[in-house]
Amino acid sequence: MRRVVERQQAVVVERGGKPQVVVISMEEYERLWAGRPEQEGWKALVDRAREQIRAELGQRKLPPSEDVLREMREERDAQLQSLR
Numbered sequence: 001m002r003r004v005v006e007r008q009q010a011v012v013v014e015r016g017g018k019p020q021v022v023v024i025s026m027e028e029y030e031r032l033w034a035g036r037p038e039q040e041g042w043k044a045l046v047d048r049a050r051e052q053i054r055a056e057l058g059q060r061k062l063p064p065s066e067d068v069l070r071e072m073r074e075e076r077d078a079q080l081q082s083l084r
Contacts, residue, residue, distance in 0.1 A: 011023040
């Protein structure tokens with residue numbers, strides 16, 4: 001731990017000759033963590049996707065999901081049919 005804290009040297013811990021973890025100082029850990037983008041939950045991702053869709057649609061209405069699914073299935077079936 002002294003080497004990690006005082007000399008700012010990371011220590012690689014191996015298992016069976018393969019690197020498994022790295023020990024770093026709290027200072028280095030906090031620096032790395034601060035630069036990390038905020039982790040979003042799935043709800044935040046869905047909300048962001050909805051906003052992007054609304055922006056792209058403008059005044060147009062979103063087609064019903066049943067229509068979209070039907071079209072996707074028809075495209076998939078046509079692709080599968082062409083492979084036979």
